[in-house]
Amino acid sequence: MTTTTTTPAGAGPVDPIGADLTRTLRTLKLSGLKSTLPERLALARTRKMGHAAFLELLLGDEVTRRDSRSAMLRARAAGLDPTMRLDTWDEPEDLRYDRTLWSDLTSLRFTEAAHGVLVLGPVGVGKTHLACALGHIGIRRRLSVHFSRTDKLFTRLRAARLDNTLDAEMRRLARVDLLILDDFALRALDATETNDFYEIVVERHCKASTIVTSNREPAEWLTMMSDALLAQSAVDRLTSGAHTLIVEGPSYRQRAQPDRRATVDPESEARDAH
Structure with missing residues (x-):
């Protein structure tokens, strides 16, 4: 027998990340997955991904996220300006x-x-x-x-x-x-x-x-x-x-300096002339 879960009329979309999954991700230090998991679930449905492919996608996201954070921390320790890349x-x-x-x-x-x-x-x-x-x-x-x-x-x-x-x-x-x-x-x-x-x-x-x-x-x-x-x-x-x-x-x-001429109020300039 198949049980179908219905969503009450007027209710918003069901959050794919429940409290139990949130706790599990936190325990495994994978909380960063929460931000991309809904998008990845939608992608998996669209592409009809298998379990192994979906898992590989999620773990790839986590590796990229950790590499980026590690690079940010090491760049800060190195004294590098984060805006000069x-x-x-x-x-x-x-x-x-x-x-x-x-x-x-x-x-x-x-x-x-x-x-x-x-x-x-x-x-x-x-x-x-x-x-x-x-x-x-x-x-x-x-x-x-x-x-x-x-x-x-x-x-x-x-x-x-x-x-x-x-x-x-x-x-x-x-x-x-x-x-x-x-x-x-x-x-x-x-x-x-x-x-x-x-x-x-x-x-x-x-x-x-x-x-x-x-x-x-x-x-x-x-x-x-x-x-x-x-x-x-x-x-x-x-x-x-x-x-x-x-x-x-x-x-x-010098190029970045604002052009004061462009910000001068013509009426104010005329009043100053008199």
């Missing part, structure tokens, strides 16, 4: 750079050879965004990534000297798969900073990849450091075999 790179038409080289860099093949990347150009052309985007790709590839504005990194290392954790900090920086130093040589480096930069570069040379963004050419970096010999040794190691992406064009910050 490859899919959010909205480049203006007047920006000039080698797009073939950029496409190759996004493959992260340079990390396999432990090569460096220099992203050079004037202020405001998106160097930080491009470097961060490579960092996010690295996170998705399960690489360890650390992003830091260079002056803040030197400040942290200076503080590490005071609490005797400098060696641990240096080991951590040496081990990371992809180190991103943003705004390097924006100002002159003192003796301590020059030495720290030298140590970081030497420890990572031919072992792991380092991305450096800067408004200055490497030749100018030499004049920005207090010890000429350490500077030459560090810059030579960092630039040998490095891929150099030069970005040129007007500052996007």
